[in-house]
Amino acid sequence: MSDISYEVIVGLEIHVQLCTKTKMFCSCELSFGQEANARVCPVCLGLPGALPVMNRQAVEYAMLAAMALNCEVSPFTKWDRKSYYYPDLPKNYQISQYDLPLGSHGYIEIPLEDGQTKRVRILRVHLEEDAGKNLHTAGNFSQVDLNRAGTPLLEIVTEPDMNSPSQVRALAVELQRIVRYLGVSEGDMQKGHMRFEPNINLAIKRPDGEFRTPIAEVKNLNSFRALERSIAYEVQRQLDEFLETGVTLQMGNKSTRGWNDVDEVTVLQREKEEAHDYRYFPDPDLVPVTTTPQWLEEIRSRLCELPLARQTRYVTEYGLSDYDAGVLTAERPTADFFERALAAGGEPKRVCNLLTQVGLKMAREEGVDLAALGLEPAGVADLAKMADAGTVSATAANTILESMVATGKAPTALAQELNLIQTSDAGELEGIVDQVLAENVQAVQDVVTGSKKSKKARGFLLGQVIQKTKGQANPKVVSEILDRKLK
């Protein structure tokens, strides 16, 4: 084994459900959890004579996503029929894009574990309609629900530029963040809004030569975990298979595999040589899409700073940790709120702490966005300023923020109401310190002689002062006074 090395090669195909109100080619509402076949019409049922009409919003969402993925958006695209014989698509073809995809030659930047980023090339981005659902649990027949048939899907195909299961996961997570930022998909994994199909093989080096294992495509993965684990499984399986049989990549020996989530193994579905012949041809029912520079410019103006760029900027510009920057930029409303609080004069680290330690926690508990908690960015900025000025302690600031959410009141009013204003008045505190020192002669002795107990005794004295002021003394100011008096 020691004289063998290998590289993992993975390309990914991703289907992303767009968050339009209606289907791709008809006006049926997109559905989740409705009664079966409640949201269908002659178009998505494939009834004779029914004609599809493009949803402009879906096309524009797809263009926006293609631009965010740094693709060239084609000035001319058309629709093709992909022949497909399963009852979940009753027309017996899927409307897709074959030789003229809407976007091509792009790339996506993904974060790596070592803090670097990696550029993964995007081969193509195109629009198509989803199929319905076949259910096989009922007995000696299958059930068909066509509610999902015709839902707009964005298909994104990467080049085989990823070299580990974790890189593939990073790309999937980054893509989810991007489509949510753009507002083109909810990217909800539980609702099947993102489905992944990795193509995996190995480049093996041995003293007797270099080999490629046959490519395996794993179908229909719908969680990041399944995506990562299925690739890890395939790597081991292909390595074992190569060592045992010596089989290498040839024309026609690509295979399709399914993921068994319970046993965590991939299972052979079919060899590609008997793969379906899709017989693509242009759909005569739909006219092409042509773009003008003005239209593209208008769509481009809707692009925003993408999450990874924003995260990096938070680290370099605001000095936040990569972790905090990641938390703040995970959802666009959170990052937008953060920046509005900074614009209102809040210090970045202080605002970050308030939002990550209290704001996001409360938002999670309420099941809403941070921006939907009813907080004003200016109020958070004011609170941050109070904490920075020492008017309230960091702990008190967190308490005040909680009350701001609960009552909608301003931080200054709440600080007074809750009696949380710190005393930083050195004159006032000096008297209290003198009093404490007089009452605790032994502790003072311990500090001054620099005995083993010195540190502990100093802490005790500080605590006594805080206690005497009912927690309202600014510890920093008290500490300074103590230092001065106990020299």
Add this chain to the structure above:
Amino acid sequence: MSEQIDAEQVRKVAKLARLQLSDSEIEEFTGQLGAILGYVEKMNELDTEGVEPLAHCLPISNVFRADEVEPSLGTDRALANAPERDGPFFKVPKILDDNSAA
């Protein structure tokens, strides 16, 4: 495509279209399809040098609808013409080897 279509190709096309044809039908359709292809072959006589491929026969593009919901049929009307139903579902022969979900 100057080669004549043979019975094997007809068999393959029939399989792809989920059609079950008898041997005599295969023979019949091989002749018919051959005649049609021969006829279409005539187009190869045209000089198409410098002519853009045509994606659609109408000289229009960008026919869109707004993303606005219209009422759907609803389950009962959707299933009204189905040969068989099972509750709110279309009922179809058991699908073995389901590699669907495009």
